[in-house]
Amino acid sequence: MLEPITSPALTARHAFFTRKGGASSGIFSGLNCGTGSTDQSEAVAINRARAAEALGVSPAALVTLHQVHSADVVTVTAPFHGKPRADGMVTATPGLMLAVLTADCQPVLFQDHKAGVIGAAHGGWRGTLLGVLEAVVDAMETLGADRKRITAVIGPTISQAAYEVGPDVYEQVTDDDRNATRFFAQGKGDRMMFDLPSYGLYRLRAAGVGHAEWTRHCTYSDPARFYSYRRTTHLGEADYGRLLSAIRL
Template sequence: MTLEIITSDSLSPFRHGFFTRRGGASSGIFEGLNCGFGSSDQTDAVATNRARVADAMQVDLDHLVSVHQYHSAEVVALTEARQDRPKADAMVTATPGIALGILTADCQPVLFADPENGVVGAAHAGWGGAVGGVLEATVDAMEALGADRDHIRAVIGPSISQASYEVGQEYLERFLDDDPDNARFFAQGVAADKYQFDLPGYGLARLRAAGVQADWTRHCTYADPRRFYSYRRSVHDKDPDYGRLIATIRL
């Protein structure tokens, strides 16, 4: 099956893509393009999937770089390809030929591009990383490499949508403690003590407040199991594990 790659004109002319699960070598609950070595999927299948992504990005496999994500605001600036997967949740580079790869399964994959100055970035932004400032930290790190935030464009890829993201009272209070204006990202849930959180809306607001042009592809990972992996859906379905989607960009 052919790979399915979601792209955005906002990130042109850089080669990039939000890859769906279609076209991969994995099977069972991981069926498709699972790119997460952190899953319990067969290592050979994940390696094959990542090789297909590298080929689509027109780089050698060892130039498809990823990090050990842990919901932080840490950003790694790359001047050369590395395979040691440092602990971080975002990467930036001004070096041609390095494909930055972020893994997600409901969290926001965010790709950044400054076409005027030749700098790109990629970030994993779940609610914790977004609250912690990973999006702003990525923009700052791009500027340190010569980017200008007035020229930076950011695109949020397939993420869990508000309609599918129910949270509890303590979650709402955490956001209101950070900024009372965050109430606008919550809608009342079915139960009195439940709320629906707009993660992509929150990400867009943070990016735009940082002075960056930002868009969301408007794909919900939870609602479309044929195309996307979803951590939350796997929990609801009582699956033992879940696949990871990859989003990548290169100069």
């Protein structure tokens, strides 16, 4: 049985799917929805179909991207025949299910209920730094949304206690905004511990959205429910599953 996480702040049908209830096995055990993984393609297709069914759409209406850690956003009016290279998307078209894939990065779902506009973003540290969250808000406004009415919810992502980064990440983030030093804590040696979801909330609120929150689930620390790229790396596993987070009108 699927065990999605939802937020009462979003009135649109949505889900931050966990790994529970999927057809994959082995290191991918559960609801792996990543077509870019080395999992069996048949199992991934079954998993994606189950996620689509849970939100009341056909698998053909499930729209995902070729995510590249960018600030690029696409406006969706119909299902793609190919996956655009981007990390955010928006739509005002009923029946489409916008979804992003993550395994530690931030999945962010957006909605302006009054305007009937939704969005989704994949926000790792680089994409968040480049402005993918703000770009989704801007794209929603071109469809008639008002940023003061937009609700943005960050789903399961890696927490600060588990997210060790090097000085290059610290320098790039803080050179962009000196106020961002607050999102780093000293780790071992020259390592820093980065609070990615708090940084995401900071960027969203600075962009003027009406409400922003994090579900407060850490992907790294809960292997029974979540896939984690970093945990897989630390365990020396060959590959990892991808979590699906989705929203639809």
